Amino acid sequence: AQSVSQHNHHVILSEAASLELGCNYSYGGTVNLFWYVQYPGQHLQLLLKYFSGDPLVKGIKGFEAEFIKSKFSFNLRKPSVQWSDTAEYFCAVNSGYSTLTFGKGTMLLVSP
Amino acid sequence: DTEVTQTPKHLVMGMTNKKSLKCEQHMGHRAMYWYKQKAKKPPELMFVYSYEKLSINESVPSRFSPECPNSSLLNLHLHALQPEDSALYLCASSKRLAGEGNNEQFFGPGTRLTVL
Numbered sequence: 283a284q285s286v287s288q289h290n291h292h293v294i295l296s297e298a299a300s301l302e303l304g305c306n307y308s309y310g311g312t313v314n315l316f317w318y319v320q321y322p323g324q325h326l327q328l329l330l331k332y333f334s335g336d337p338l339v340k341g342i343k344g345f346e347a348e349f350i351k352s353k354f355s356f357n358l359r360k361p362s363v364q365w366s367d368t369a370e371y372f373c374a375v376n377s378g379y380s381t382l383t384f385g386k387g388t389m390l391l392v393s394p
Numbered sequence: 395d396t397e398v399t400q401t402p403k404h405l406v407m408g409m410t411n412k413k414s415l416k417c418e419q420h421m422g423h424r425a426m427y428w429y430k431q432k433a434k435k436p437p438e439l440m441f442v443y444s445y446e447k448l449s450i451n452e453s454v455p456s457r458f459s460p461e462c463p464n465s466s467l468l469n470l471h472l473h474a475l476q477p478e479d480s481a482l483y484l485c486a487s488s489k490r491l492a493g494e495g496n497n498e499q500f501f502g503p504g505t506r507l508t509v510l
Contacts, residue, residue, distance in 0.1 A: 314496060325503040333496045372436055381450065381492045382499055384436035
């Protein structure tokens, strides 16, 4: 069975700081990888996804993620965070044999 | 139309009530999903419908009863719920079936359910 691990449950940053949120998955076969964001009181929105091709994926709102197959990782990055990036971030994976599995989430707090 | 819509947005019900949550998509997607999300937790899969047939039931209690009247609609019927069932209920749909590769799910805004 596949699983997803997000290393940090809470991250606190000041505005303009750089962000990297870790995500590792366990499945050894072909995977699709996603990062979702959930702003306070709002629904899940897709930030970016990786299916195949260039392992560096660019998403919305200046976010990007890099798929490193050898490390089973799909870390989310943003060079300079804003207060409006305060939200819960979920990494998720699905494979050819399984439905979408979410990590436990990382709560990002950006102080102005 | 690239949206998944859900009604109602909020629902408060007593433990003896019967209510239904509705989900609709007009993207021609072949699979539809119900998830339950508690505060500060990831969504948990409840049910999957593939071609309007129930394909996955993640051991959900029978007080939750899904229904797929047609390829665009998905309902979740609620009866005799418990306070611990209070949560955000999310619907999603995907072009590809659960378990197929390159499967992106599109999520609706959810129904926030409170059981008193």
